[in-house]
Amino acid sequence: MRPVRVVVAGVNGYGRNHLENVRRLAAAGRAELAGVCDIAPPSGLGVPTSADLASLIRETGAEAAVIATPIHTHAPLAVAALRAGAHVLLEKPPAPSVEEFRAISAAVAETGLACQVGFQSLGSDAVPAARDVLGEPVRAIGVAGAWTRPFGYYTRSAWAGRRRLDGVDVMDGALTNPFAHAVASALAVAGADTVDSIAEIELELYRANAIESDDTSSARLRLTDGTVIAITVSLCSGRRTEPYLHLHGETRSARLFYTLDEIEVGGVRTGFGRTDLLGDLLAHIRDGSPLLVPLARTGGFTRLLDAIRLAPEPRPIEARFVRTEPSRLVLPGIEGLAVRAAHDLKTLSELGFPHSPPTKGRAPLGQPWPETVLRAGAQKVADYIQRGDLQATDAPRPHLHPVRTLGGTVVTETQPDDHVHHFGASVAISDVDGVNFWGGSTYVPGEGPKVLPNHGRQRRRTLRPIDGGYADTLEWVGPDGTVLAGEERSLTARAVAGAWALDFAFTLTGRTGKPLVLQSSACKGRTGAGYGGFFWRAPKDSTGLAVFTGEASGEEAVHGSVTPWLALTSDAWSLVFVQTTGLDPWFVRVAQYPGVGPALAWDKPLTVPHHLTRAITVIVADGPLTPDQTADTISSLTADGPR
Secondary structure, three states: OOOEEEEEEOOOOOHHHHHHHHHHHHHOOOEEEEEEEOOOOOOOOOOOEEOOHHHHHHHHOOOEEEEOOOHHHHHHHHHHHHHOOOEEEEOOOOOOOHHHHHHHHHHHHHHOOOEEEOOHHHHEOHHHHHHHOOOOOOOEEEEEEEOEOOHHHHHOOOOOOOOEEOOEEOOOOOOOOOOHHHHHHHHHHHOOOOHHHEEEEEEEEEEOOOOOOOOEEEEEEEEOOOOEEEEEEEOEOOOOOOOEEEEEOOOOEEEEEOOOOEEEEOOEEEEOOEOOHHHHHHHHHHHOOOOOOEHHHHHHHHHHHHHHHHOOOOEEOOHHHOEEOOOOEEOOOHHHHHHHHHHHOOOOHHHOOOOOOOOOOOOOOOOOOOOOEEEEOOEEEEEEEOOOOOOHHHOOOOEEEEEEOOOOOEOOOEOOOOOOOOEOEEEEOOEEOOEEOOOOOEEEOOOEEEOOOOEOEEEEEEEEEEOOEEEEEEEEEOOOOOEEEEEEEEEEEEEEOOEEEEEEEEEEEEOOOOOEEEEOOHHHOOOOOOOOEEEEEOOOOOOOOEEEOOOOEOHHHHOOOOOOEEEEEOOOEEEEEEEEEOOOOEEEEOOOOOEEEEOOOOOOOEEEOOEEEEEEEEEEEEOOOOHHHHHHHHHHHHHHOOO
């Protein structure tokens, strides 16, 4: 099938992701990058560039245009692209007003061309599944979202945090841009696609930052069929959380984590696939298949956006309710309020905001954010997380972070400056049948490390609680969507004498009908770079770092050694790694950064005909253990045994 010629408008911001996606689809033979439209295009693109989108489309013969420009330019550029003869993938939100939305709709009708809107979450199979997951009608939907944004977020462009710019509507607020996917997902589950599907809108817009738009808000919608949607979001959280939809039935409830394509019912999470929206548009162009997110399906969202546009300016939050930090503002307790608002279908003011954050001597009005955590006895010792904000080059995967000693010291690090693709404790392999599941660059023989479009991700199928922890079923998915392997994983925590232990096991099974081939960079000629498998990244700022086995000590002596156990210690903590299934060489770093893991393919490729099983126990202790203390702890651990 002939590739679709595509131009991309706006490539210096989020549009860079679209540019990479076009290149990925080009590698699969489905697309061809025909040109780039930008007022300041980067050099070295190798394709025609222009600041005039319509002219670029005509000159290049482009059949599709991806528009990822500032919000207030969406409508005029979309109309121009359609009239120039190109189908359109238009970033969300489609337009800052109903009037401009209707102008795009008119151009779609006039030209007979397609306009797909970039609400990526609506490409998820979890959205239609959510409508039926309760086994009864969804009568209401609560939405909870709490992210953190630095001051620089609001200075990233002239339109950032603005309601209007030079007299033109922009509407860059929490509800209409960063949490637009949350709103759109809720409306999609409820079937509120059109402008007329919403009967009533209640709005509460607040701002802690010195901006025009809202950074903390509630909206409650009543649909024409009686369904209630209550949304509470904030960009002033003390930490990032995964936003979700709380689905209310008459007798049951569930949560849809739209950034992860996961639905949780009765404590069990189920993962779903997601269709790339540009790929979906290309399929529509070539074979006429229906679009997942046609412009007409986003009318309900535009109706809410228009109500926000016409609403009074957001109410400033008094400084006494805001915690000022060097790089951001934080509203203490806002996460819990968002959770409760979604549960009770309330607005922030109905929960007493901004007077309601917890204070000394008074119980909080909020509720804890839904989390997957490990506990040693009654004590929380680790978070097991899957993040929805990672880039393809991170090789997204579930991981443990933060992991803490019983004394509360954090012993993992995530996305450090030296290796932004390191994520606490996880399973990561640099090459599985040519796909990078480690993240970052790929070592190319004769050329060295290169960033290639070959990154995979670990996609969840189910996560269920078991005694002491979780059982996780995952798929290892390549950049083209091919499932290369399935994984069954278990991770549990238990108390041991003066410490606690993590028992982590995984089994990889090939899913392509042929043996899996696992490689490290060392297999390709990079001496000593045998990393790949279970890997633990410890905090770089730890003092007094030391590493030893039962036979040797020091990084140089233990790196590549094959021993049953290895200890990495600092002045504040100790980590003792014990291989309980399999015996692989240790990959060890101390001087450059502290990291440890058994290496599955140390210096030769490992072929897996059917399946591969490995298990490791990690003892997490406060303070530095001596070699004798370590041996005693391992002896007691062996006697106690894993759960």
